[in-house]
Amino acid sequence: MRTVKFENISLPRLAFGSRRLPLNEDGTINVPMVEAMVDYAMEKGVNYFNTGYTFHRKKSEKIIASALSKYPRESYFLADSYPGYYGKEIREPEQIFEEQLEKCGVKYFDFYRLQNVYGRSFEAYSDLKLGIVDYFVEQRKKGRIKHLGFSTHGSPAIVEKFLDKFGSEMEFAQIEMNYACWALRQAEKKYELFTSRNLPIFIMEPMHGGKLSHLSPEDESVLKFCVPDRTPQEISFRWIESFKNVKMIISSMSSFNQLQQEVALFEKKDRLSSSEIKNVEKFASHLIKGISCDECGFCIENCPCSFDIPSIIDLYNDIKFSSLNKAVSAAIMLHDRFPGNNLHRCFHCGVCSLMCSRKIDIPKIIKEVSHMLEHYPELEDIMKLRNGSNEPDEDVAV
Numbered sequence: 518m519r520t521v522k523f524e525n526i527s528l529p530r531l532a533f534g535s536r537r538l539p540l541n542e543d544g545t546i547n548v549p550m551v552e553a554m555v556d557y558a559m560e561k562g563v564n565y566f567n568t569g570y571t572f573h574r575k576k577s578e579k580i581i582a583s584a585l586s587k588y589p590r591e592s593y594f595l596a597d598s599y600p601g602y603y604g605k606e607i608r609e610p611e612q613i614f615e616e617q618l619e620k621c622g623v624k625y626f627d628f629y630r631l632q633n634v635y636g637r638s639f640e641a642y643s644d645l646k647l648g649i650v651d652y653f654v655e656q657r658k659k660g661r662i663k664h665l666g667f668s669t670h671g672s673p674a675i676v677e678k679f680l681d682k683f684g685s686e687m688e689f690a691q692i693e694m695n696y697a698c699w700a701l702r703q704a705e706k707k708y709e710l711f712t713s714r715n716l717p718i719f720i721m722e723p724m725h726g727g728k729l730s731h732l733s734p735e736d737e738s739v740l741k742f743c744v745p746d747r748t749p750q751e752i753s754f755r756w757i758e759s760f761k762n763v764k765m766i767i768s769s770m771s772s773f774n775q776l777q778q779e780v781a782l783f784e785k786k787d788r789l790s791s792s793e794i795k796n797v798e799k800f801a802s803h804l805i806k807g808i809s810c811d812e813c814g815f816c817i818e819n820c821p822c823s824f825d826i827p828s829i830i831d832l833y834n835d836i837k838f839s840s841l842n843k844a845v846s847a848a849i850m851l852h853d854r855f856p857g858n859n860l861h862r863c864f865h866c867g868v869c870s871l872m873c874s875r876k877i878d879i880p881k882i883i884k885e886v887s888h889m890l891e892h893y894p895e896l897e898d899i900m901k902l903r904n905g906s907n908e909p910d911e912d913v914a915v
């Protein structure tokens with residue numbers, strides 16, 4: 518397995534994600550299959566295992582740690598996360614952390630992240646009375662966390678605020694990044710932000726929650742035309758690898774076959790040519806089919822409400838692409854970018870559209886997004902409907 522330097526250690530380029538483990542027909546986790554996959558991963562040098570408190574309704578941590586228990590502790594990296602703050606609930610960091618160590622049967626985590634920095638969780642993370650970040654910094658001092666970082670689906674503006682406060686304590690950032698969400702979910706801005714602050718980047722959802730490996734037959738033939746002789750997986754992984762500051766790619770492993778294919782991809786040293794990269798980006802714009810905004814900002818200048826119209830369009834595109842079937846991500850983005858939904862203040866005067874060289878019907882978009890905000894349930898209600906649990910996912914992709 519190819520490796521990459523992180524501080525004074527070597528990490529595998531491909532990491533084992535446990536967000537979507539293989540399942541039995543009845544929906545339970547196929548534990549013998551997970552064990553076989555962990556063995557194969559270890560044999561091939563994929564020795565970074567990423568789990569999370571909320572994954573698989575809190576079952577992932579125990580199953581992954583148990584599959585690893587026969588290996589010397591120093592032979593693998595175990596990563597876990599603090600489930601942050603969602604809706605009305607703030608979790609006690611000490612209680613969660615002790616529970617995680619006990620469940621995993623370990624004395625320390627190699628990597629630990631504050632889960633999903635976004636509008637709401639930022640308020641909790643930055644509340645000094647709650648002391649969440651201080652608590653985990655203290656655990657690092659005690660050696661119970663080797664490396665501390667965070668993950669985020671939040672906007673670049675929120676992430677920047679978080680870094681202004683806590684950046685000096687953070688050793689890595691974990692974001693969703695693939696060619697589909699590069700522009701669509703502002704991954705590009707976040708990549709640039711982290712790079713400018715010398716923060717190493719770990720990638721989650723390299724296949725956009727599986728969407729990029731399950732393209733429609735029409736889209737797949739367009740992709741084949743754009744980038745011949747490569748599989749959709751290969752294209753996505755190689756595109757991500759073309760970014761210098763990407764250290765590691767965490768892929769959620771759902772089957773033995775997937776693991777074998779991805780290991781084979783990462784064992785080989787290969788890269789996309791510059792013309793292939795350009796074609797991937799052309800394909801991404803074909804795929805997204807969103808409203809094309811140049812982010813010139815002319816529309817904002819005369820808007821009596823000073824709305825951040827390019828951001829609203831960005832969000833609108835994102836939700837349209839997602840078909841709203843990943844409601845949690847969409848809800849997080851909506852609440853993150855427009856807390857309290859002030860979009861209903863729009864006068865529908867149309868001044869913005871008059872200024873727009875692309876003649877985008879901006880008031881119509883504002884109305885639709887505002888409607889979504891009004892009719893979105895709270896996050897915890899969405900999770901109850903979705904999982905029968907109020908545990909939100911971290912590595913959700915739209």
Ligand code: SF4
Pocket residue numbers: 819820821822823824862863864865866867868869870879880883
């Ligand atoms: S229509 Fe709405 S968004 Fe556009 S300029 Fe008027 S108030 Fe602003």
Ligand code: SF4
Pocket residue numbers: 809810811812813814815816817826827830872873874875876877879
């Ligand atoms: S004027 Fe049009 S193209 Fe420019 S930022 Fe506004 S919506 Fe986008």
